[in-house]
Amino acid sequence: QVQLVESGGGVVQPGRSLRLSCAASGFTFNSYGMHWVRQAPGKGLEWVAFIFSDGTNKYYIDSVKGRFTISRDDPKNTLYLQMDSLRAEDTAVYYCARGRGMTVTVRFDYWGQGTLVTVSS
Amino acid sequence: DIQMTQSPSSLSASVGDRVTITCRASQSISSFLNWYQQKPNKAPELLIYTSSNLQSGAPSRFSGSGSGTDFTLTITTLQPEDFATYFCQQSYSTPYSFGQGTKLEIK
Numbered sequence: 001q002v003q004l005v006e007s008g009g010g011v012v013q014p015g016r017s018l019r020l021s022c023a024a025s026g027f028t029f030n031s032y033g034m035h036w037v038r039q040a041p042g043k044g045l046e047w048v049a050f051i052f053s054d055g056t057n058k059y060y061i062d063s064v065k066g067r068f069t070i071s072r073d074d075p076k077n078t079l080y081l082q083m084d085s086l087r088a089e090d091t092a093v094y095y096c097a098r099g100r101g102m103t104v105t106v107r108f109d110y111w112g113q114g115t116l117v118t119v120s121s
Numbered sequence: 122d123i124q125m126t127q128s129p130s131s132l133s134a135s136v137g138d139r140v141t142i143t144c145r146a147s148q149s150i151s152s153f154l155n156w157y158q159q160k161p162n163k164a165p166e167l168l169i170y171t172s173s174n175l176q177s178g179a180p181s182r183f184s185g186s187g188s189g190t191d192f193t194l195t196i197t198t199l200q201p202e203d204f205a206t207y208f209c210q211q212s213y214s215t216p217y218s219f220g221q222g223t224k225l226e227i228k
Contacts, residue, residue: 044219044220044222045159045210046219047218047219059216061216062216100170104151104213104214105153105170106212107155107167107170107171107210108155108165108210109167109176111165
């Protein structure tokens with residue numbers, strides 16, 4: 001069965017860095033685009049970043065451009081989110097999600113359990 | 122960027138009721154609209170994709186409709202496990218924005 005397991009969250013000071021990982025299993029990882037979606041405490045969902053199945057294209061929400069980098073290691077079936085220059089407003093549960101369908105028909109059909117990132121001094 | 126607005130933000134209903142949640146896009150997104158259900162402290166789950174397609178495993182009491190800017194999610198015959206928060210999400214263009222959510226509570 002499809003499984004996505006995030007790790008790497010924690011408490012970090014503003015301006016510092018953190019790298020999240022998402023270990024995938026149960027499907028052909030290199031056939032799917034992958035996404036990060038976050039949810040601030042008590043708030044709604046916010047799409048953060050997307051990487052194509054072949055890793056050639058990456059997209060980000062404006063608020064993280066230049067600070068976050070999405071990447072993938074297909075032999076390891078792992079998705080990453082490198083988060084630099086963290087801000088208090090980046091505090092959230094971060095979910096990785098599998099993208100099913102082409103670009104405009106994409107939907108997030110499997111999600112991990114999430115990992116909490118808290119940015120605080 | 123495309124803004125997604127859901128209404129209502131919260132809704133009280135009883136088991137057995139029929140409920141409808143609305144999602145409006147700030148510009149036309151054709152049929153590229155998905156719906157998710159999220160229960161407390163859990164990851165969201167996909168219910169409906171591309172406006173009206175029921176995700177495998179989702180109960181048939183859930184249905185979606187709409188195109189352009191206006192969309193609806195309908196739940197017929199509410200079950201106790203349906204009380205949750207529902208989000209719409211457009212896939213027409215990045216950033217793939219979500220609605221603010223509709224919390225469905227037991228009356």
